[in-house]
Amino acid sequence: MSDAYQEREIQLATGKVHLLEGGAGDAIVFLHHSWGSPGWLPVHDSLAANHRVVVPDLPGWGGSERPAWAREPRDLAILSGRILDALDAESLTLVGAGFGGFVAAELATMRSLDALVLIGAAGLQPARGEILDQMLVSHRAYIEAGFRDRDAYAAWVGEEPADDVRQLWDFSREMTARVCWKPYMFNRRLAPLLGDVPTPALAVWGSEDRVVPPECATQYGEALPNCTVEIVEGAGHLVEIEEAERVAALIAAHVRNSGNGG
Amino acid sequence: MFIGYFTERPYQDPSSGYFGATGRDITDLGMSNASYDPRLGADLYNRYLDEKLYAEEMGFDGLMLNEHHSTPFCMGQVMNLEAAILARITQRAKIVLLGNILPIWDDPLWLAEDLATIDMISRGRLVTGWVRGTGRESVAHNAAAPYNWERFQEAHDFIIDAWTREGPFRWEGDHYQYRYVNPWSRPYQAPHPPIWIPGVMSRNTVKWAASHRYPYIMLATELGPTKDSYAYYDEVASEEGYEAGTQHRGYLFKVHVDETEELAEAAGRKYVQGPSNPFLEGNQGVVRPFIQNLPGLTQRNNLLPTIKSFAAAASRGRAAQHLAADKAKGGKGAAPPPPRDTYADQTEKYSIISGTPKTVIPRVRHVLETLRPGTIFFWDGDGAMSHDDTMRSLRLMGEEVIPAVREIGKELDLKGPFEVDPQTNEPVEESAAPEPESVQAVAD
Numbered sequence: 001m002s003d004a005y006q007e008r009e010i011q012l013a014t015g016k017v018h019l020l021e022g023g024a025g026d027a028i029v030f031l032h033h034s035w036g037s038p039g040w041l042p043v044h045d046s047l048a049a050n051h052r053v054v055v056p057d058l059p060g061w062g063g064s065e066r067p068a069w070a071r072e073p074r075d076l077a078i079l080s081g082r083i084l085d086a087l088d089a090e091s092l093t094l095v096g097a098g099f100g101g102f103v104a105a106e107l108a109t110m111r112s113l114d115a116l117v118l119i120g121a122a123g124l125q126p127a128r129g130e131i132l133d134q135m136l137v138s139h140r141a142y143i144e145a146g147f148r149d150r151d152a153y154a155a156w157v158g159e160e161p162a163d164d165v166r167q168l169w170d171f172s173r174e175m176t177a178r179v180c181w182k183p184y185m186f187n188r189r190l191a192p193l194l195g196d197v198p199t200p201a202l203a204v205w206g207s208e209d210r211v212v213p214p215e216c217a218t219q220y221g222e223a224l225p226n227c228t229v230e231i232v233e234g235a236g237h238l239v240e241i242e243e244a245e246r247v248a249a250l251i252a253a254h255v256r257n258s259g260n261g262g
Numbered sequence: 263m264f265i266g267y268f269t270e271r272p273y274q275d276p277s278s279g280y281f282g283a284t285g286r287d288i289t290d291l292g293m294s295n296a297s298y299d300p301r302l303g304a305d306l307y308n309r310y311l312d313e314k315l316y317a318e319e320m321g322f323d324g325l326m327l328n329e330h331h332s333t334p335f336c337m338g339q340v341m342n343l344e345a346a347i348l349a350r351i352t353q354r355a356k357i358v359l360l361g362n363i364l365p366i367w368d369d370p371l372w373l374a375e376d377l378a379t380i381d382m383i384s385r386g387r388l389v390t391g392w393v394r395g396t397g398r399e400s401v402a403h404n405a406a407a408p409y410n411w412e413r414f415q416e417a418h419d420f421i422i423d424a425w426t427r428e429g430p431f432r433w434e435g436d437h438y439q440y441r442y443v444n445p446w447s448r449p450y451q452a453p454h455p456p457i458w459i460p461g462v463m464s465r466n467t468v469k470w471a472a473s474h475r476y477p478y479i480m481l482a483t484e485l486g487p488t489k490d491s492y493a494y495y496d497e498v499a500s501e502e503g504y505e506a507g508t509q510h511r512g513y514l515f516k517v518h519v520d521e522t523e524e525l526a527e528a529a530g531r532k533y534v535q536g537p538s539n540p541f542l543e544g545n546q547g548v549v550r551p552f553i554q555n556l557p558g559l560t561q562r563n564n565l566l567p568t569i570k571s572f573a574a575a576a577s578r579g580r581a582a583q584h585l586a587a588d589k590a591k592g593g594k595g596a597a598p599p600p601p602r603d604t605y606a607d608q609t610e611k612y613s614i615i616s617g618t619p620k621t622v623i624p625r626v627r628h629v630l631e632t633l634r635p636g637t638i639f640f641w642d643g644d645g646a647m648s649h650d651d652t653m654r655s656l657r658l659m660g661e662e663v664i665p666a667v668r669e670i671g672k673e674l675d676l677k678g679p680f681e682v683d684p685q686t687n688e689p690v691e692e693s694a695a696p697e698p699e700s701v702q703a704v705a706d
Contacts, residue, residue, distance in 0.1 A: 136401070138552045174408055174557040181406035 004048060005040045010056075010086045015065030017083055019056035023048025026114075026255065027089035030055045031080065031100030033238075034122075034134065034180070035143060036062050036172035038165070043240045046248035051093075051255070056083050058103065060175040062168070072179050073099070073123070073187065077106035084111075093255050096121055097240055098146075098212065099176065102185065105220070108201070109193040115258035116201040116224075117251050120212050120237045122185040124219045131185040132211045135177065139169040145210045148236035156241060185212075194223040200258040201227035204250055206235030206242065228254070263671030264678030265664055266324030266358055266639040267317040267656070268514060271310045271337040272537045274646065275302055280334070280537070288547040290540050290554075291332060291398060306337060307344075309649050314348060316653065317355070320660025323680075324356040324389065326514070326639050328460075329363055331402035334537040335547065342376045349384035356680075357384055358639075360460040360479055361391025365413035366403040371440060373417075374424040377455065378447040386450040391458045391479070392418055394467065396541070397556040408558025411466070413437045425454040456679060458512060458637075465494065472498035472506065475685050477637060479512030482542065485612055485632050488513060492633065508636030508675070509682040515629060516608075517640040518616040518651070519658040529651040530616025531605045536646030543613070544604030545645070619662035626663070627670050636678040638667075 005022030020040050028051045030044060037057050047053050057064040059079045070076060080103055084092060093115040096104030101121020108116045122131055134142040140161065147153040157165065201224045205217040214231060221229040230250055232239050240247045278297050280288055314325045327344055330336035338344060345357050357380065367373050381388040394414050400407045416435050423433070429444030449455050459471040460479040471478045472495045480488045492511050499506035516533055520526035540547020541554075608614040615625045630638070640659065643652030670676075683690050 135407075135556065136553065170557075177406060177557040178408045181408075182404055 004045055005053070005055075009063075010083060012059075012079065012082050012086070014067050014079060014082075015059060016063075017056055017059060017065075017079075017086075018063030019054055019083075020044070021052070021054045023051050023053050025051040026091040026093070027052045027054060027087055028093045028095060028251065028255065029080075029084060029087070031058060031094070031096040031104050032061070033097050033146075034099035034172060034176040034185075035139075036168045038168065041241065042244035043248050043251075046245060047251060050252065052089070054087060056080075058100070058175075060178070061172055066175065070179055073102050074106050076103045076179060077110065080104075080107050081111055093117065093251070093258070095119065095251060098122055098237065099180070099185065102187075102190075105194065106187070106190060108197050108199050109190070113199045115255055116197075116199045117204065117254060118201065118220055119204045119240050119247065120206065120209050121203070121216070121220065122212050123187060123190050124216050124223070125183070125186040125188060125191075126213045126216055127219060128215060129213045131213070133184055134173060135181070135184070139166065139173070143169065146236055146238040148206065148208050148234060148242060152236065152242055191219070191223050194220070195225065197224055198226060199224075200254070202250065202254040203227055203229045204239060204247060205229070205231050206237060206239035207231050207233045208235060209237040209239070211237035263508075263668060263676045264323045264356075264512075264637040264680060265321075265667060266326045266356070266637070267314070267322040267659075268326040268328070268639045268641045269310065269313070269643040269652070270328060270330075270335055270539055270641075271306065272644060272646075273298075273303070273306065273334040273337050274536060275299060275334075288334065288537055288540060290547060290549045291401065292548075292550070293334065295332075303337070310337070310643075311344070311347060311351070313643060313649070313652050313656065315351060316656050318352050320656050321664045322355055322659075323678075324358040324639070325352065326358040326360055328360055329393075329399075330396070331366075331399050333398060333540075335539045342373075342380065345380050345388070346376075346383060349380050349387065352384075352387075354387075356387050356389050358389040358458070359391055360458060360481075361393040363395035363399050363403075364392050364417040365394055365410040366399050366405040367417060368405075370417040370420050370438060371424055371443060371445060374421045375445045375447050377421075378425065378445065378449045381450040381455050382447065384450070386455075388449070388451070388455040389458055390455045391460050393460055394464070394559075397553045397559060400556055400559070401553055406558075407556035409437060410559055415470070422454065425449050456684075458679070460512075460514075461491075468495050469498050471495070472510075473502055475499075475502075475504065475510070477510050477512050477679050477684050479514060479637065479639070481514045482516060482613065482641060485629065488633055504687065507682060507687065508634055508677050509679045509684045509687070511633065511635040512637035512639070513629070513633055513635040514639040514641055515612070516614045516616075516642070516644070517622060517626065517659075517663075518614075518642050518647075519619055519622050519655045519663055520616070520651075521618065521654060521658070523618055523621065525654070526616045526618060526621075527605075529647055529655070530609070530614055532646040532651065533614055533616075533644055534604050534608070538645030544608055619658055619666070622663060623666045623670075626667055630667070630670055630674055630676060634674065634676060636676050636682070 005020045010017040028047055044053050058076055060066040091114045094104045094113050095117040097119040099122050101118040102123035105123045144153040203217045203220045205214045217229045221227045232243050235242045327338055327341045329338045329341040331339050348357050377390050394410050416437050424443055431443050433440040433443055458477045458479050460481050461467045462481055478495050496506045518530050534544045538545045540549050642655050
């Protein structure tokens, strides 16, 4: 294991939460995609140079116990709020990618945060088009659609995903289905609540996102009163993997501009 | 012994370009209904009803229906409607539903009302089965796959209550909530219609069926695994404190009878042509493993996933598991080559029995001796078989096969669930139910 981060567990009344933690400074909590946390990523590593970066497995994913009663992403948002409480951080930025962005946006409607970053975030019904439905495609096709192209996928996953990677995708998809089967990856009760969220927000999207249409970045930008939109040209849905340095820099700048981590 | 008749009622459209030997794939949930012709649908629905009337006339004890959605291989997407029509136009045969797909019903009270109505119109001839459905059904009616098994069990418990408890009562469950359960319809049969559970290979369904003493009907599985599943049923029965018998065992298998061996082979080959069930070996359809194996249909609820959980998850899409097992044994992890002649291959292992009465009867005997089921269904008239193929077979079944098979059943002491009650293992009293009035008499 790298000494850049450590693994630990938090005990909530609803079950154990597994997380990775590295770096020091103001806290940045990073919520993973629906297909689970693949571990400590370069984007985490970059941010950990100047921040305390926390990467939990959402309850029900990876090493975190399943809340069998949870039925919608809002339940995960409530639990994520308890994870944030348990971190005992003075200043806190919440970053969510894909489904993690959906959870982060829900949580932002419930509690104050120092800053919010949504990366290719689900949660809003696209004004045009649809969010790509993973339930109707193979694991591989779904992950591949997250990258800008086949080469980017192969460079990260390899020609064939390793067994533990396939297990992660398969295991994660069940929990996704438990809370997100329908409506798939959005909540019509979310957008009306975003209008009173004062948190400085940043929406980061790959211009070539084939999973959550880039138009959703605009929709978040319009729904949140204090939101900046950054489109990363040429990147796909997994922009934080494809353009780790760029996205880390955007997040760090946003944290700084939000009056924290200076 | 109980002998029933079954066909999946394929949507046979010779002009579609999809069906028959056109070389175009039938990909599950990959075909648009734009080509659906309701006039052809009208002909086919009426044809299949006519064939069921003839099956009753030829002496079958039961007419089995099943249900699938958004697919051409089975037109029974509203099986209960077909059952309601049969309830009215047939006189004697049991109407066997194998089965209603419980988890996709958001309102199982409606289902309880439907079925009670069918039971009344048929004057107590309904046999009602329950299934969990394939991934296709969960997709088509958008029922969250991870709750499939929970919803199956809760809907079952609720329907039994709706049929047997005096209303009104409240139901506040995990998946279903009702403030007023008081259906103004009750099943004709007391306490409720017999329940049989069809299945393919789900261990927990076998266990659940055995723990409820419901007959378990294996659907066209190979003889060896079928025998093993019955053995598991017997084991659970024994743990539950009763002895399972032939009345708890049912088997559906493909049987076609024809006038000559040549006709029989020509018709038998049609089982694996056209829009016959794409799940089944050798058929022309292509399944999508990720839809068959939707997340949570097999629960992966262990905390840290293990290779074992993935293998279990892949089991319905089978290939991955088999390839891994082959690799583990030092093989190349390559799929075994498909048989050159799937009809011949399936004939050899008794998955298809097609011949003249003279050759079919001994092969049916072999199945009965091997499995000892008290209930059987002959699966015929499927795939690309024509109405004429079906009618020839039904006639010969009535004239020769059914009488012979009844004798074999007696000789082997294969008692069905209308001879020995699966709930009590006691002989069933001759029905005291009134003779059904004829349709004509009512119409007059």
